[in-house]
Amino acid sequence: MVYIVCTGGIELVERIRKRDGRIVDFDPSRISRAISKAFNALGIVDEKTPVELAGRVVDVVDERFRDEIPSVEDVQDIVEEVLIDAGYAQVAKAYILYRQRRSEIREAKHYLGVADDLKLSVNAIEVLKKRYLKRDEFGNVVETPGEMFERVASAVSAVERRYEGDADDARKKFLSMMRSLSFLPNSPTLMNAGLPLGQLSACFVVPVEDSIAGIFDALKYMALIHQSGGGTGFSFSRLRPKGDVVRSTGGIASGPVSFMRIFDAATDVIKQGGRRRGANMGILRVDHPDITEFIACKDRGGMDNFNISVAITEEFMRQCERDGSVELINPRTGEATGEMSARDLMVMMATYAWRRGDPGVVFIDRINALHPVPGIIEATNPCGEQPLLPFESCNLGSVNLSRMVERGEISWDRLEETVRLAVRFLDDVIDANRFPLKQIEDATLRTRKIGLGVMGFAEMLIQLGVSYASQDALRIAEELMAFITKTAREESCALGRERGSFPLFEESSLKKWDAMRNATVTTIAPTGTISIIAGTSSGIEPLFAVSFVRHVLEGARLIESSPLFERMASERGIMTPALRAEVARRGSIQEIPGIPDDIKELFLTALDISPEQHVRIQAAFQKHTDNAVSKTVNLPEKASVSDVIKVYRLAYELGCKGITVYRYGSREQVLYLGEPDALANGCRFCGG
Numbered sequence: 001m002v003y004i005v006c007t008g009g010i011e012l013v014e015r016i017r018k019r020d021g022r023i024v025d026f027d028p029s030r031i032s033r034a035i036s037k038a039f040n041a042l043g044i045v046d047e048k049t050p051v052e053l054a055g056r057v058v059d060v061v062d063e064r065f066r067d068e069i070p071s072v073e074d075v076q077d078i079v080e081e082v083l084i085d086a087g088y089a090q091v092a093k094a095y096i097l098y099r100q101r102r103s104e105i106r107e108a109k110h111y112l113g114v115a116d117d118l119k120l121s122v123n124a125i126e127v128l129k130k131r132y133l134k135r136d137e138f139g140n141v142v143e144t145p146g147e148m149f150e151r152v153a154s155a156v157s158a159v160e161r162r163y164e165g166d167a168d169d170a171r172k173k174f175l176s177m178m179r180s181l182s183f184l185p186n187s188p189t190l191m192n193a194g195l196p197l198g199q200l201s202a203c204f205v206v207p208v209e210d211s212i213a214g215i216f217d218a219l220k221y222m223a224l225i226h227q228s229g230g231g232t233g234f235s236f237s238r239l240r241p242k243g244d245v246v247r248s249t250g251g252i253a254s255g256p257v258s259f260m261r262i263f264d265a266a267t268d269v270i271k272q273g274g275r276r277r278g279a280n281m282g283i284l285r286v287d288h289p290d291i292t293e294f295i296a297c298k299d300r301g302g303m304d305n306f307n308i309s310v311a312i313t314e315e316f317m318r319q320c321e322r323d324g325s326v327e328l329i330n331p332r333t334g335e336a337t338g339e340m341s342a343r344d345l346m347v348m349m350a351t352y353a354w355r356r357g358d359p360g361v362v363f364i365d366r367i368n369a370l371h372p373v374p375g376i377i378e379a380t381n382p383c384g385e386q387p388l389l390p391f392e393s394c395n396l397g398s399v400n401l402s403r404m405v406e407r408g409e410i411s412w413d414r415l416e417e418t419v420r421l422a423v424r425f426l427d428d429v430i431d432a433n434r435f436p437l438k439q440i441e442d443a444t445l446r447t448r449k450i451g452l453g454v455m456g457f458a459e460m461l462i463q464l465g466v467s468y469a470s471q472d473a474l475r476i477a478e479e480l481m482a483f484i485t486k487t488a489r490e491e492s493c494a495l496g497r498e499r500g501s502f503p504l505f506e507e508s509s510l511k512k513w514d515a516m517r518n519a520t521v522t523t524i525a526p527t528g529t530i531s532i533i534a535g536t537s538s539g540i541e542p543l544f545a546v547s548f549v550r551h552v553l554e555g556a557r558l559i560e561s562s563p564l565f566e567r568m569a570s571e572r573g574i575m576t577p578a579l580r581a582e583v584a585r586r587g588s589i590q591e592i593p594g595i596p597d598d599i600k601e602l603f604l605t606a607l608d609i610s611p612e613q614h615v616r617i618q619a620a621f622q623k624h625t626d627n628a629v630s631k632t633v634n635l636p637e638k639a640s641v642s643d644v645i646k647v648y649r650l651a652y653e654l655g656c657k658g659i660t661v662y663r664y665g666s667r668e669q670v671l672y673l674g675e676p677d678a679l680a681n682g683c684r685f686c687g688g
Contacts, residue, residue, distance in 0.1 A: 237331060363656070396525045408463065423495070
């Protein structure tokens with residue numbers, strides 16, 4: 001911190017009035033920091049002058065306000081005067097523009113009707129208002145972001161008392177971790193902790209049995225889970241194929257896809273807790289007789305509430321390499337009903353993925369081979385990162401990697417402290433949870449799975465001076481996730497000794513440890529909305545764009561720009577209104593003249609990075625992740641079907657558990673390049 005000494009011999013003003021009326025200590029060092037930002041905005045690197053100018057400001061404040069308390073606006077007016085009098089008119093203009101932008105941000109937050117006690121972004125406040133903050137019976141927001149975190153920390157830390165722990169100490173630590181945006185839990189925990197609903201998990205898998213009763217039981221369970229704020233995954237692979245016999249009635253089966261449409265329609269009218277639209281994952285094995293209808297199911301319209309993925313087997317991948325065939329197996333009888341060229345099926349999957357982003361693929365045999373407890377996994381949560389046994393649920397949370405960099409280096413000590421505390425938090429969430437079904441409670445408590453992941457990886461790399469497209473990025477990805485999983489395992493082991501291991505521990509593959517509280521500890525989630533709250537990049541994705549439009553929450557449009565680019569461009573003296581407008585128009589900075597090459601290399605966007613590097617980053621994280629990794633391989637609009645097939649094969653070769661590709665512009669999307677006025681239509685946000 002910079003300390004300023006008044007040279008006039010007059011006693012310093014000690015208090016100042018904030019905009020909300022609060023009287024706080026007057027901190028002169030804030031003035032020098034503000035002036036430094038104005039200098040940096042013009043590309044002027046000068047550590048001494050801002051301190052001297054701030055000293056002059058303090059002298060004037062003391063002279064004018066000897067007998068009264070100045071306001072923040074009073075001091076800011078004096079800053080402008082001092083800068084102009086000292087001959088720094090351009091710096092004064094930069095300071096005025098910065099002050100104006102801050103005023104516009106405050107006005108926007110006031111318009112939204114949320115008291116921001118944490119100085120979050122306008123986009124964060126918009127999301128929090130629409131989805132997370134507590135409301136009264138009239139629908140009015142009645143808590144601040146800080147109070148939301150207090151509510152969550154209090155509800156989760158109360159579990160510590162069950163194990164004779166210090167609940168108040170845990171509350172303070174949990175609260176500090178969330179208020180600093182170093183870690184955030186999944187959305188249902190933020191929404192529901194400390195409230196009557198009390199359902200805190202994001203991820204559920206519900207089995208679908210091959211009977212009318214079984215199918216409609218699953219539909220009912222889905223409705224209850226969506227109502228509580230969770231997302232659901234289903235495998236429809238047990239259902240008999242279209243045209244098969246129904247012995248009880250003598251009729252003909254309509255097949256898995258027909259029942260998926262019923263699930264989709266039900267989801268359309270059930271809001272998750274009234275706050276977000278339901279989200280589903282539908283999975284079908286590659287050897288199911290109805291696989292081609294499943295792959296093409298979105299072509300007939302509908303299915304907007306489903307992501308779909310094909311469950312790929314090891315045998316299928318072998319047959320693809322041999323140009324062989326895959327037998328299609330009727331799940332009712334276990335008998336082959338025909339066969340199909342494996343390569344033709346691969347091309348069909350890739351073609352539909354190229355056309356509209358679906359289906360993704362999950363390597364189901366690999367998932368089961370690496371699963372640490374007994375049971376067969378058939379499905380994942382809606383975004384594919386959490387494979388689960390039937391009726392299991394899992395609660396997720398993410399460490400904000402952009403907050404783990406100090407002076408251009410990874411702060412391993414801070415990361416370790418955050419990971420250990422986050423594991424304890426997520427384990428407490430399991431006990432604090434109010435499960436929507438008894439079957440879910442039983443299955444979840446048998447394994448006590450948690451999924452600690454990360455967000456802000458792209459911003460971390462930028463702060464480290466590392467390009468996302470480099471070999472160094474792959475090395476850092478592996479080192480980071482190896483460290484996080486090792487630390488999380490050690491903490492889960494310590495909790496196991498303290499509280500007891502998960503019930504299936506003795507039957508698990510984790511017996512090299514003497515105890516273990518959680519069957520799995522790490523997952524890489526997409527962090528769609530919690531990364532907006534945290535003000536960082538999503539999951540392990542690269543920057544989608546340096547400036548872009550995000551369509552969220554029933555039609556709202558949020559304009560987002562990289563604050564790191566804004567800061568770096570200002571420090572280098574190249575940020576101008578014209579450049580800011582051009583970046584907003586293009587999204588990418590690679591073809592904009594006048595931007596130094598080293599900045600261009602740091603601010604590569606999703607479409608500037610090769611598909612192979614996307615996959616290699618995912619594989620680097622997957623190598624050290626217990627569950628799976630949610631990552632989108634972004635393809636340019638000109639990409640081909642063969643490019644999609646190459647991505648599938650590389651993902652399989654590198655050990656990924658699944659892969660999703662998306663060709664830009666192939667369907668309505670959540671993120672858009674370019675200025676909002678250039679966009680004709682919005683899109684729905686279906687959560688995750």
